[in-house]
Amino acid sequence: MPLDLEYYLVLSALLFTIGVIGVLIRRNAIIIFMCIELMLNAANLAFVAISRSLGQVEGQLFVFFVMAVAAAEVAIGLAIIVSVFKHRETINVDEVNSLKG
Amino acid sequence: MDIELVKDIIIPIVKILFIVHLLIIGVMAMIWSERRVSGWMQDRLGPNRVGPQGLLQPIADGIKFLFKEDLIPNHVDKPLYVLAPAMLLVPAMITIAVVPFGSSISIAGIDEPIPLQIADINIGILYILAIASLGVYGVVIGAWASNNKYSLLGGLRSSAQMISYELTLGLAIIGVLMLTELPNEILTKFGDDEVNPLSLRHIAASQGVHPWNILIHFPAFLAFTTAMFAETNRLPFDLAEAEQELVAGYHTEYSSMKFAIFFMAEYMNMIVGSAVVVTLFLGGWHFFGLENIGGEGSILAGLISFAIFFIKTGIFLFVFIWVRWTLPRFRYDQLMNFGWKFLLPVALTSIVVTGTLWIITDGNRLWIGIGNVVAAFIVVAIVAGMFALDNNSKSSTQATHDAAPLRGLDAVE
Amino acid sequence: MTAEMILFFIFGAVSLIGAIAVISFRHPIYSALSLIVTFFAQAGLFVLLGAHFVAAVQVIVYAGAIMVLFLFVIMLLNLGTLSAKSALTGKLKGVVVVLGVLLAIQGVYIAMTAGTGTALESAQASTETVTTYKIGELLFSKYLLPFEVTSLILLAALIGVIVLVKRESQTEN
Numbered sequence: 208m209p210l211d212l213e214y215y216l217v218l219s220a221l222l223f224t225i226g227v228i229g230v231l232i233r234r235n236a237i238i239i240f241m242c243i244e245l246m247l248n249a250a251n252l253a254f255v256a257i258s259r260s261l262g263q264v265e266g267q268l269f270v271f272f273v274m275a276v277a278a279a280e281v282a283i284g285l286a287i288i289v290s291v292f293k294h295r296e297t298i299n300v301d302e303v304n305s306l307k308g
Numbered sequence: 309m310d311i312e313l314v315k316d317i318i319i320p321i322v323k324i325l326f327i328v329h330l331l332i333i334g335v336m337a338m339i340w341s342e343r344r345v346s347g348w349m350q351d352r353l354g355p356n357r358v359g360p361q362g363l364l365q366p367i368a369d370g371i372k373f374l375f376k377e378d379l380i381p382n383h384v385d386k387p388l389y390v391l392a393p394a395m396l397l398v399p400a401m402i403t404i405a406v407v408p409f410g411s412s413i414s415i416a417g418i419d420e421p422i423p424l425q426i427a428d429i430n431i432g433i434l435y436i437l438a439i440a441s442l443g444v445y446g447v448v449i450g451a452w453a454s455n456n457k458y459s460l461l462g463g464l465r466s467s468a469q470m471i472s473y474e475l476t477l478g479l480a481i482i483g484v485l486m487l488t489e490l491p492n493e494i495l496t497k498f499g500d501d502e503v504n505p506l507s508l509r510h511i512a513a514s515q516g517v518h519p520w521n522i523l524i525h526f527p528a529f530l531a532f533t534t535a536m537f538a539e540t541n542r543l544p545f546d547l548a549e550a551e552q553e554l555v556a557g558y559h560t561e562y563s564s565m566k567f568a569i570f571f572m573a574e575y576m577n578m579i580v581g582s583a584v585v586v587t588l589f590l591g592g593w594h595f596f597g598l599e600n601i602g603g604e605g606s607i608l609a610g611l612i613s614f615a616i617f618f619i620k621t622g623i624f625l626f627v628f629i630w631v632r633w634t635l636p637r638f639r640y641d642q643l644m645n646f647g648w649k650f651l652l653p654v655a656l657t658s659i660v661v662t663g664t665l666w667i668i669t670d671g672n673r674l675w676i677g678i679g680n681v682v683a684a685f686i687v688v689a690i691v692a693g694m695f696a697l698d699n700n701s702k703s704s705t706q707a708t709h710d711a712a713p714l715r716g717l718d719a720v721e
Numbered sequence: 722m723t724a725e726m727i728l729f730f731i732f733g734a735v736s737l738i739g740a741i742a743v744i745s746f747r748h749p750i751y752s753a754l755s756l757i758v759t760f761f762a763q764a765g766l767f768v769l770l771g772a773h774f775v776a777a778v779q780v781i782v783y784a785g786a787i788m789v790l791f792l793f794v795i796m797l798l799n800l801g802t803l804s805a806k807s808a809l810t811g812k813l814k815g816v817v818v819v820l821g822v823l824l825a826i827q828g829v830y831i832a833m834t835a836g837t838g839t840a841l842e843s844a845q846a847s848t849e850t851v852t853t854y855k856i857g858e859l860l861f862s863k864y865l866l867p868f869e870v871t872s873l874i875l876l877a878a879l880i881g882v883i884v885l886v887k888r889e890s891q892t893e894n
Contacts, residue, residue: 215766218733222740222759224824229744232817237749237795241756244787245740248763251779259770264855267775268864274782275871279878281787285794286885292798388750431853434777441785445757448792452750460796467793471786478781506853 215256222249236288236298240281247277315418323426327404335575336366338625345629369568376564381454384561388453393562393569396446400576403439406432407583408509409617410593413610420499424593424614425509432508433485436584437478440539443577444470447541450570451558462557465547465640472647473538473545479655480532483525483662483680484588487673488514508584512592516599520591524677527684528658529589531651536585538647540577542628544635547643582624586617590624593617649691657683728769736762749795753788760784774853 222245229242251270258266292298340355340363347354355362380386410424429435444467451463488505494513495503504510515521522529538545549557559570586592593599593613601612638646661683662676669675739759746752760783767776860868 214729214733215770218736218766221737221828224827225737225740225744228817228820228824231820233744235749237791238744238752241743241752241791244783245743245756245759248760248783251775252763252766255767255770255772255775259772264859267772267856268859270772270775271778271860272867272871274778276874278782278787279874281790282878283881283885285790286882289794289798290885298798385750388754429773431773431777434774434781434853438777438780438785441781441789444785444789445792448789448796449750449754452792452796460799464793464796467789467796471789471793474785504852504854 212256212260216253219249219253219256222246222252234299234301236291236300236303239300240284240288244277244281247273311418315420319422320426323424324405327409327426328401331401331404331576331579332572334579335572336370338575338578339366339369339571341625342629342632345626346633349630349633373565373568378564378566381561383455385453385455388449389561390566392446392450392453393566393573394446395449396443396573397569397576399439399442399446400573400580403436403580404583406435406508407580407587408512408592409583410610410614411599413607415607421497423498423509424610428507428509430504430507432504432506433481433511433588434506436508437474440477441470441474443539446570446573447558450562454558454561456561458554458556459558459560462547462549462554462560466541466558469538469545469547469643469647472644473535473651476531476535476647476651476655477539479652479659480525480528480535481588483528483658484511484521486659486662486666487518487521487524487676489518490514491517508587512587512594515591516594519673519677520589520594522589522591524673525589525658525662525680526677527654527680529585531655531658532589533585534651535647536581537628537631538643540581540628541574542578543632544637545643546637547640578625578628579621582621582628583617585624586620590620595620645695649695650688653687653691654684657687725769729766732762732765732769735759736766750792753791753795756791757784757788760788774856 226242226246226249229245230239233239233242251273254266254269254273256266258264288298291303295303297303343365344354344356344362355365358364358368380389405426406429408423408425408428412421412423414421447466447470448463451459451466454460485505488503488511490503490510490513494517495501498509498513500510503514511521518524541549547557549559554560559567562570593616595616599613599616600609603609658680661679665672665676665679736759739755739757739762742755743752743759746755760779764776764779764784767773767779
């Protein structure tokens, strides 16, 4: 007898909320970025859990698409962080507040 | 005693204990043979004082490491510094769980034959890739926690190298997976409904029916082996430790048993990597029917198949040492160029050619083998030609500027 | 308590602890390592859900590639010395308190309403594992177009990164 779906959904919601809190309270761009990854992962967990509950494979496919997008996002985001750091010597998001480079 | 209990619990435990101890003994044997073989290649003796032929040298080394003071320098990040050796050793050890080290044996009283493999999970080869990709953390964390510029450089090099070569590692095996097929009688013997190309047991068994994969996928074999050398941080890919430039890189600050664990992990990676190559490309436990002497499934046949696997792995480990004393270390930009511009295209070509020829020639393995080699030659020629053109058009000053890698570090220092 | 339940609670607890550690550690390296722990626990949950292939990909892509990139950047920028001043300012503290209260209310609500039959109880739900074959078949037939679009996204990311880095080195010269 498989475990109820709601256990997984509650866990997923909790992980997502922790990610949101992280984005709100941390000022370090890299950690904010990690929290975004955490939120994406929470969504992945919900996808897979619902996919099993419905007896379909589609949910797992969406996880792949999410992962591919996450990989692209990380590559771009880290490149931006590195270039911001080179200009400003900081990655504190509060200090990066002017549009001029 | 209950038969079910024996089958489900005792036999797996026996297998695990056997393999883990074999790995540790193998590490000792590798330490000895590396030094002796290196000595032989350089026309000197190597360690020969402790025991006959210096055979007890690894034990003497081990005792020395154990009794040395376990020093933790003041400037390191303590938790991570202690954790790093373990993070390297554990992935090296658990990879062996899915590698089949022999055919199977039947024991009186148990109805099914016992496969000589710890676990035949259905994503077998993906498990190996996943675990292999974790090996980098031990190096990177150890390097960072050491709080030392040389170590940090070693860690940076290592992480870039691992990410680059993992792609080749994964792509090179896809051709092998495509051509894995088994006749029905072998499948029923394994108790499976359909062939699962990801299972290492099926890959190995498929090479008992068809020619070995090295003959069909020769370029992929070369690409995979090279990438594996890079993953194990061995010469010519040992930029992460590079004694001459980085003073041993990521393990500069380590001593006594922690240093020994780094060393053991490296040798374990070599042994497991060789076992994986033997399974994927060199026919696993098969050797032209020799593995069936004494009847299939008998204990004798099981032991012979294990011996064949063992000897093949040993020969491949010798190649590791051989390469170490043959090739010099790559420069950082050469390493990146080689990985991205030669190995990756070769691995990709092998996928395309294998798939296309599989359809065109209706599964004729001879043509696929020839086509793979020809296509790899063409790709390498094209890339090399483009390199030559590129070098001609560039001025020499610019070329040296491009050769300076990791320019980002300028921003830090 | 079935075996699945016990494993679920172990993996779930580990992933929650890891997630909390990500946002509470001062140093980015520790945060990154905690995130890896969380990803691992999630891979375990995927195995529990019968999605073995997704679990393997989770470890290969997230733990094996993405987090290595994170570590690479943290080490490259040597951020350890910089992150000390990332403390909360007064206004933000209020936001955090409000959010925490909301989260607590949500948790209590979920705990109270759990088990009242909101779960999708489908006859098809099973503990069967989804084979790699099935996933591949769908990916290359019904979902071929999204799959190809994904490759375009990756290509765009690749070009984007190269442009960012190229411009950087030109201004340096």
